Amino acid sequence: MAYAKLGYTGTTIGLSGPTLAYTSVNLSGYTLGLGYKQMVSQSLYAFGEVNYGSYGNKSLSPTLTNGTALSGMTVSGNGLDFLVGIGYRF
Structure with a gap:
């Protein structure tokens, strides 16, 4: 049986460094999937x-x-994952 998935995804990214104070940003978007x-x-x-x-x-x-405040930075992201498995139906 083939199937498709559509959903919402969200994440928080934290940035820091030797001269950068910790900053976080929340990102949201969509997820698409195909499976068998x-x-x-x-x-x-x-x-x-x-x-x-x-x-x-x-x-x-x-x-x-x-x-010192920095400006004009933009963050975004995307990702791809693969999943394989076995299951037992009761």
Whole structure:
């Protein structure tokens, strides 16, 4: 059985460094996925999925440890993951 997935995703990214005070930003976006599930016996199944997530752009204004504010920074992200497994149906 083939299936598709659509969803919401969110994450928090933290930035810091020797001269950069800790700053965090929350990103949100969407996730898309495709999968396949196959029964291999009456109770046992195997499956595989691929999922893609994309986060929108967000402006960021971090501060250096000396108090100087930076501006004009934009963060975004995306990711891809693969999942394979087996399951038991009761």
